[in-house]
Every structure is written in C-alpha cells, then in structure tokens.
Amino acid sequence: MVTRSRGARRVISSRSAPAALAAGLLAILVALPLGIGGTGDAQAIPARTADQLLIRYKQLGIDAEKTAESMHNAQIEYDKQRRLVVTSRRAAATAQRSLDQSQVQLDLYQGRVDSIVRASYRGARINGLYAVLVSDSPQSLLDQMSGLDMIARQAARDLTNLKQARKRAASAKVDAERAATTATEAVSRVERVRGNLQTKRANMQLQAIQIRAVYKSMTGKQLAELQGPKFTFDPRLVPRGTSLPLIAVQAALTRIGDPYVWGATGPNSFDCSGLMVWAYKQAGKTLPRSSEAxxxxxxxxxxNNLEPGDLIIYYPGATHVGMYVGDGYVIHASTFGVPVKVVPIDEAGPYNAARRY
Incomplete structure (x- = not known):
C-alpha cells in the first residue's frame, strides 16, 4: 500500500543567483526555436520574461526526454534487427550446406542408376531367362540367379534413393532460397533502423545543445525553481531484505544527487530509464533500456498495491520512469540541471502505470 509517514519531509532548497549574463546573449537564447522532435507546446509561448523562460526550459526538457527515450527504443530495435541478421545468415549458410549435401547424394544415386541403364542399352543380360539359358548346371543357375537378384535389389534401392534424394534436394533448394531472401531482407531492415537511430541521435544532440544554452542563461532564482523542493527520504523506511527489488531500491538511493545526462546508465550520471537499468543491474537483473520497453x-x-522496487511509468507516451521507494515516494532522474532525487509520486509527472520485476 502507498502510505505517508513522518520519515519524509519537505525542505525548500536555495541557490545563490549567479551573475547575470549580457542582455543581448539572453535575447538570442530565449529566441531559439523548439528542439527537433518537440511537441511544439513551448514554441507557442514567447520566452521573454523570466517565468516564460523557465516554462519553456521545462518543456524543452520534456521534449528532449521524449527524444532520448525514442532513441533508446530505436537502439533496442536496431540490436534486435542485428541479431536477426546474424540468425538469418546462419540459417542461410546451413540451408546451403544441406543443399550441397543433397546434391552430392543425388549425383551418386543418379550415377548408379545411369550405369544400369547404359549396361542394358549395350545389351547386358540381367534377367532370369538369360540365367537359365547360359547356365550349364543347377549350381551355376543358382549362382546366376542369386547374382541377378542382388543386382535387381541394388538397382531398386538406387532408384528409391534417387527419388528421395531428388525430393530432399528440391526441398533444400527452397529452404536455401527462402533463407537467403530472409537474410537479405533482414539486412535491409537493419540498415533502415540504423538510419532512424542516427537521425534520433542527431536530433538529441541538437536539443541538448539548445537546452544547455538556455540553462546557462537562467538566473539563480530560476534554477532554484527548476530544481524545485528538496524532499529528504529516510532509507530506513525501506524494508530490510535481499530480494531483487529491495537491492535495486537500496542501490538507487545511493545515487541521489548524481547529475542527469541523456543516454547515461551510470555509475555517476543517469537518464530516467538508465537509472532503473543501473539499479536493477546491481541486483543481477537486466531491464529493458527504455521507459516504453x-x-x-x-x-x-x-x-494501491505498490511496493519498493516497482517501476512507475509517467506520461501517456511512457516517456519517463521512476522507482517507488516506499512511503508514497519515488526516486527518479528528471531532466538536465536537476540531479537524481526523491519526490512524491505525482511530483515526477502524470502517472501512467506501474510494473513489478
């Protein structure tokens, strides 16, 4: 159950105001267009006042996190497609070897059958009547008949094997062609996904440059408001135990104060999903890389049934994630300029869903 206790308290953080930047530079920074891949919400607000600049910065951060998580999804898909390429190429090579072996057997049985046909064409006598005519004694007749019977049985086996070899070769050829086509298509898909991934990475870099520029233009008061209230969480509220979720919570709480960095998975900087991946890795469990995954x-x-270690997904598009630590609080890496911190569940964003690992 989600509960509140006296173990957590709210303390407003304060920061001294840095020296104000030149007015001309600030005007240029606040006039920057919204980052590529953004929602467009911040663009509708002319960032001319200090409050508007802060609102715009927060929206830029949300948009950048969406791009970052989208980039992680693209990376997951790229890795998946690369594995499919490897698997498909191996299957194609195996199918080709099977086809080659089938062709060798086909050639062997075809040669045996062809030799019998050629012998018959040249007039070789291999039937029972011929054995009776040429035999000069009962024993000779038995020997002749036995030999002819063996030849006939071998010829029948060769014909049967030839039919089976032809069938196997035809099937192997179809498998080899199908596997080769699958491998070719897999290569094409992975190239398309790689292009998409590279585009998202480029967009993320552009957004990061813009966000850092706007961040540097903000005053101490704005930075303090950006970081918001500071909530202290007593780690003793986390139940004792050695389960994977509890180990993950304990690990995550050691990262409070670490900086937010897009794409980082620790050990000293994180993005939202990267913090979840790192914390559970300390417990020996591998989590998917993106909040959506x-x-x-x-x-x-x-x-109503949350327990420490559960992941809480935020926003309708599942673009943010935090970890429930108990007592109605969640630890998360929120945005550039705001370190890893513990906040009430709803302070981390619009609640979407929760998952237990």
Missing part, C-alpha cells in the same frame, strides 16, 4: 515488460501493478 520497461512498461511493456514486468508485471502490471495497481497503484
């Missing part, structure tokens, strides 16, 4: 995995948990 983390939503798609694990077991769905009702909000």
């Amino acid at each position: 983390q939503l798609a995995s694990g077991r769905a948990i009702d909000r």
